[in-house]
Amino acid sequence: MLRDLNILLPLLLVGGTGCFVLLLDVFSRRTPESPTAHLGWFSALGNLAAFAVILRKWVWGGVPLRSPFLQGVLSTDLYSLYLWAAISLFVALSSLASVGYDRENRVHHGEYYALLSFAGLGMMLIVAATDLLVFFVALELLSLAIYGLVALKRFSPRAAEAGFKYFFTGALASAVLLYGMTLVWGETGTLSYFQLGSLLPAGASALAYAGLLLILTGFAFKVALAPFHLWTPDAYEGAPGPVTGLMASGVKVAAFGALFRFFFVSGAGAAGAPFGVEPGTILLVLSLATLFLGSLVALHQTDVKRILAYSSVVHAGYLGLGVLALPPSGDATLAGSLPFYLVAYGLSNVGAFAVLSMLESRQREAVTLESLRGLARRRPLAAFALTVFLASLAGFPPTVGFLGKYYLFRDLILLSHGALTWVVVVAVGASLVSVWYYLAPVVSMYMKEPEEEPAPLAGSSAMTVALVVSLLAVLGLGLLPGPLAHRAKRAAAAVRVSGRTPPADVSDLSRFAHPTEK
């Protein structure tokens, strides 16, 4: 029992932080200048503690990775550990970016920080889930927390619209996902990834296949793959800046992390299909369509948050390709491009939104290209940082985003022995288009002067901390990616291993076995 708790310590810390923030809010005195700053710092520290615990587990080894109590529903392998570290860091940075922002935008509710941590807990659970039912519960925990956060600016019609749209599409996605799960369960009699893994690759029946497609559709909604991405720009625009940052980093990491595990442990990606089209192929088509549509629409945006929203849609396309860049029978060249890309992309986005959060205020809800003008003069550090984050998203060396793309493209070519080179050429085309819209904010900041007196900027030491940490990480990992790449590789390998050797006690714990014999 204690051992199980030790394994779950990071989750307990993040969840506990959320609960404690609620209590702290009730029992502490607010100051008029910064009513919720102490909550923000506390939330950040709690999540950083989880991050430190994970690092300690990883670096000093001796991780009891398997726990009989959890087997079958949660996989606490290196892959989970890797993504937990990323998620707790992103939640901590988002909390820091919120300090100062909350006062400026009147979202100074204690629940704000509690919801951030609860969302973090949902993200951590979803990437570790190896049972569809646990997966679904984790997804709802994550989604409900984010719905609340998106609509938190209660006075703002934009936020209301954003929350409304996000809630309805999200609920629809959940329903589709759930329906797909019932079909899969009805056909195969199990919801465990491991047991599915021994059934699906042999050949799925038409109903199970339909179930898988519905699950994939639900995923596509959640991660904003075209043509299910239409909620993204509105939700991103209306949500508070730091929350958007968390949606673009943590939520994406969690959703893709979970999709990756589901695809490879359950063998859904290569499930023998009755119509000859594997779900993996459909994911490939969706990803390419996402790259194309996302890039084209992004060109016309003038609101920076919308630009980044479409950028996150485009990145969903890259990540979808990343899910495919893992061979079913892994070999030594397995590079773990997806876990690497997730961290690279998440860090750049958290940082970028930390900068945008400085610009957002009650008077100026929309951060347009116009409002960025002359930022290089007024806030050289923020302008430089935003430039670096955008360069990283666009994939310029020497940033971590470039290496993410490099690993991704290399794996795609390497694992297909050159057959998927055309996919890489298409992906590269999207990168090219992206240069245009990522440059637009840089042009505004460095090359144009404001036409009228600019509104004063928000800012706090916490925001600066979040910004500097992300900046150093993006540049540092861009120059020396070795340690991260190594861990990403081991993380991806862990997924494969757990998929190949299902634990013996799965059947004891799979409480959802089919009631009737087939």
Added chain:
Amino acid sequence: MSFPILSLLLALPLAGAAAVALLPREQKDLARALGLLISLAVFAVSVVVYLHFDPASAAFQFEEKRAWIPETIHYHVGVDGISLLLVMLTTALSPLVLLGAWRAIEHRVKEFVIAYLFLETGMLGSFLAIDLFLFYVAWEFMLIPMYLIIGVWGGPRRILATVKFVLYTMVGSLLMLVGILYLHVKTGATTFSYTGILELLTTAEGQPLLSVTEQALLFLAFGLAFAIKVPLFPFHTWLPDAHVEAPTPGSVVLAGVLLKLGTYGFLRFCIPFFPHAAALASWPIMALAVTGILYGSLVAYAQTDIKKLVAYSSVAHLGFVMLGMFTLTPEGVSGALLQMVNHGFSTGALFLCVGFLYERRHTREIPDFGGLARVMPVFAAVFLLVTFSSIGVPGTNGFVGEFLILTGVFREGVSAAIEPGTLFSWRNLVLAFGFLATGGIILGAVYMLSMVRRVMHGPLTRDENRSLRDLSAREIAVMLPLLAMILAIGLGPNLFLSKTRASVQAWVQRYQDPVMEVRAPATAARNRASLLEALEQHLGPAASEALRSGGVKVLRRGSDAQRQGGR
């Protein structure tokens, strides 16, 4: 391992940029002076490299190799006869650019110096990298400071120009990234090492690893990046915009060094990696190069903006470089190499001169000038000498470069190894290119000299021009080294070519066989048969059987071994 001098070369500008960043914003002159000092120090280091460079060896020298990103990617730098002169060009131009920028850049001086020093590291890194990944990183890294230099300190249409510059460059370089990855995967190389991949591209039997189709596609993927950078007609449309809008120092470094990265890329990567494709692509590329020469000259003649005129002249000059390179003859290639350096100095000098005029009159239109020689005699003399260099008057560097290139072209055209054939045979095509290019030289003289006449000579038509100052001491200090180089290369080209000869010889030799097989298959087969026959007589039938199956590579290895044994 000896002292890591190339790393010092790369690190100095970065360290300098960090030092400049610490200066207070108001101290403009201090930032300028520190930048100048750093670039002079870099130049001094590169002079040490130049003096210690062994001209007899074709191998990479001062090589340094360290693991960078685990397993596959190394920080691997080195210099050979092909990159040496270009490295020197970069380090020599940099102090002049910073000195020339003293008055051209008046706001955000500190940031400019930082951007420039970053750019210098990027350029040097591209020339020195012998790891493909490192090369790509340096190549892309250069883009950001150049983007800022044009976009922040440029003219009124600077944003359009700089975005165009970045997008054009990215089109090519992203495809190059795919090409690099494909090459890495296809060769099964464990690293991105340049020499390693080069070795793997030829199989043990001496056959090329890649099919001709693959070679051609990869040649296009790499070549597009370089062709845009050169720029080869018809990919040149970004160049006039970028040049006209860039501030003077930006134009100088763009023309002086950045364009050379395109031609260098062809020389270093495209042709050695894909010799068959390069041989197949020679005539289309030479045709484009000649078109560039003629088109660039004609368009230059039509310009009224001096800067635009010089920009289009670059298209023509780089056409010569490409023409010489794709003859794949020793003369053509050394000529191309020398002409790259020449163009760096002479066009750099032209842009500086245009900058001097612009700083005085805030216009670059030819009709606004006239008779300047009366009020600015020193400037007129300097300008005339630079013009001579640009149009290749004997005694200046331009003459030597163009002469070598045309020698290469005509020698390839009349070479005995080339089969005479139908009207459109390789031989006739090359001769036609040679004649057209020679015509291009005359056109070059026409547009440059007529510009000089309209600007410098005749009566002083404008009152504003009467009170123009002649060159200041600083401006003369900028121009003197350039004039010295123009004359030094013009009068003693061997001083510089001697350092490159071994590398160029080895380079050309390596691609003789595949090139011959494509250009003159019958002669190649005949040569091969007679070589085998001779060896058969020499070694006996058993050895010859092994040779026949081992192919030409074994023959070459044998003859190399003999040569080395003899020495």
